[in-house]
Amino acid sequence: MFLRARLSAGLKGTSFARLRTAPAHRLSFHSDALAHWIDAPKEAKYEDTPHVERLADLFATLPTRDGTRKPYEALRTGEQLPHGHHLAFFYPRSPEGKLRPDGTDGAFCPPPPFVRRMWAGGSMSWDNARPLRVGEPVTAVAVVDEGGVQVKAGAEGKTGAGLGATTDVKAEARTKVETRDKPPMVFVNQHIAYTPVGERAPAVVERRSHVFLPGAALPRGGKLRPAPELPAPEFSFEYCPTATTLFRFSALTFNAHHIHLDKEYARAEGYKDRLVHGPLTALMLLETLAYNFPAAQPAYFEYRARNPLVVGRACTIFGAWNDERTALLWCVDENGVVGMTGTIVVEGR
Numbered sequence: 001m002f003l004r005a006r007l008s009a010g011l012k013g014t015s016f017a018r019l020r021t022a023p024a025h026r027l028s029f030h031s032d033a034l035a036h037w038i039d040a041p042k043e044a045k046y047e048d049t050p051h052v053e054r055l056a057d058l059f060a061t062l063p064t065r066d067g068t069r070k071p072y073e074a075l076r077t078g079e080q081l082p083h084g085h086h087l088a089f090f091y092p093r094s095p096e097g098k099l100r101p102d103g104t105d106g107a108f109c110p111p112p113p114f115v116r117r118m119w120a121g122g123s124m125s126w127d128n129a130r131p132l133r134v135g136e137p138v139t140a141v142a143v144v145d146e147g148g149v150q151v152k153a154g155a156e157g158k159t160g161a162g163l164g165a166t167t168d169v170k171a172e173a174r175t176k177v178e179t180r181d182k183p184p185m186v187f188v189n190q191h192i193a194y195t196p197v198g199e200r201a202p203a204v205v206e207r208r209s210h211v212f213l214p215g216a217a218l219p220r221g222g223k224l225r226p227a228p229e230l231p232a233p234e235f236s237f238e239y240c241p242t243a244t245t246l247f248r249f250s251a252l253t254f255n256a257h258h259i260h261l262d263k264e265y266a267r268a269e270g271y272k273d274r275l276v277h278g279p280l281t282a283l284m285l286l287e288t289l290a291y292n293f294p295a296a297q298p299a300y301f302e303y304r305a306r307n308p309l310v311v312g313r314a315c316t317i318f319g320a321w322n323d324e325r326t327a328l329l330w331c332v333d334e335n336g337v338v339g340m341t342g343t344i345v346v347e348g349r
Contacts, residue, residue, distance in 0.1 A: 033111040034151070034186070042144035044107055046090040049137045050081050054252070058088045061248040063239040064287040077135035083298045084124065084286040086132060086194055086204055087279045088252045090140040096256075102265070103256035108144055110186045114212035116269075117257070119278025120187065121304035122208040128297050128347060130196075130203050137197040142190045142208075150187040186212045224307050224337050231328060233318035237288040240314045241276045249280045276309040276339070285329045285342045288317040296349040303342030309333055324349075 055075050059065040066072070075082075092105040100106055104117050132138055189209045193202035246260045258265040259275050266274045282303045289296055309315065314334040321327050322343075330341040 031111070031113075034114070037111050038149050042108055042148075044092070044142045046092070046140040046142070047137065048089040048140070050085070050089055050132065050134055052077060052134060054088070055081075055085065055134060057248075058085060058252055061245060061252065062283070062287060064237065064284070064291045070291075075134050077133075079134050080128075081132040081134055082290065083126060084283045084301070086138075086140075086206075087283055090138070090192075090194070091254045093254065099256060103258045103261075108142070108188050108190060108210070110149075110188065110212050113214035114186045115215040116213040118211050118213075119305060120209040120211045121278075121302075122206060122282070123300070123302040124207075124298075125205045125300050126298060127201070127203050128299065130199065130201070132194060132196060132203045138194050138203075139197060140192055140194045142192040144188060144190055148189040148191070150189075151184065152187065153184045184214065188212065230318075230330060230338075231320040234320045235288070235292040236316055236318045237284075237291055238314065238316045239284070241280070241309065241311055243274065243311055245280075246274055246276065246311055249277055253277075253279070271308060272310050274311040276311060276315075278305050278340070281305075281309060281315075281331055281340045282342065284315075284317055285331065285340065286344065288319060288329060289327060289344055289346075292319065293346075293349045296344075297347040298344050299347045300345040301342060303340055305340050306338050309337070309339035315339070 052075055059067075059072070059074075063069065092107045094105040094107075098106065100109065100115065102115065102117070109115075109117065187209060188211075189207060192206040192208060194204040194206070195202045250256065250260050255277070259269060259271075260277055261274065263273055266272075282301075285303060286298065286301060289298065309331065310333070315331055317329060317331045319327050319329040325346050325348075327344045327346070328341070329344065331339045333339060
């Protein structure tokens with residue numbers, strides 16, 4: 001059985017950084033197309049096999065696995081897939097001509113004007129008694145079900161699923177929305193089940209949240225503030241996501257999003273430079289736990305993007321145990337910006 005963790009009680013008194021309010025501006029939209037898109041079925045199936053060779057490429061990309069800080073340990077066919085490493089598989093293989101102007105694929109993307117995509121957060125659950133295994137084929141089914149889309153006008157920069165959802169999302173989509181301080185946003189939450197071929201129940205269940213903003217919105221780069229009341233760290237891992245890191249992870253995940261690869265594009269979006277992939281940072285949170293506690297078996301992981309992380313800035317992932325089974329992790333760059341926070345519940349350590 002998957003662990004359904006209730007985490008809020010263990011995190012009382014902890015607060016994290018958020019983007020400051022963007023400069024005041026006005027933006028409006030009226031979209032029957034969005035309402036029709038919300039009504040339409042949204043499902044995709046991906047078949048993939050986590051082969052040893054591709055995992056070796058991922059290991060060479062991850063500073064926790066590349067052999068520079070501790071001996072390299074190659075995976076063998078039949079071994080358990082490390083937690084979170086499925087993120088390097090199961091992606092749309094779209095022809096270049098079908099990609100959106102920013103290089104992203106169109107899977108689960110709302111219609112214009114919501115053309116700017118950010119990875120907002122998500123969760124993962126593992127059945128460690130029946131895990132995904134190296135070299136064994138897997139079918140992943142991704143669905144955006146009823147209630148999986150939220151339209152928000154003038155939200156407070158919060159990311160993640162279920163925050164400030166409208167009471168009637170389709171009616172909201174058909175209504176002209178006008179906001180002065182912040183652009184309207186569309187949150188899309190995928191539910192993904194990863195099932196080994198021949199099995200009936202999934203080995204991994206994931207919730208993946210993206211937020212989409214209008215292309216006409218002002219540049220997103222803005223002032224950041226530090227995160228107060230973070231617990232004292234008990235373990236950590238330091239690394240620097242370089243341009244090579246971003247290129248390799250983009251290649252591994254078949255991700256052509258210009259925000260990770262093109263400096264001028266990132267600057268046009270209002271950032272200092274290219275941004276680190278959300279799933280890479282999420283994976284590094286899991287990797288930091290595995291690096292410091294190799295025997296730990298995560299059963300549940302929930303994470304949330306807080307602020308953009310920029311290429312070339314050294315990062316430290318800190319961790320602290322709330323109790324014997326629950327660890328809080330957060331990623332901070334060299335300027336003190338908290339980029340992501342997460343909570344991992346383990347079966348043992």
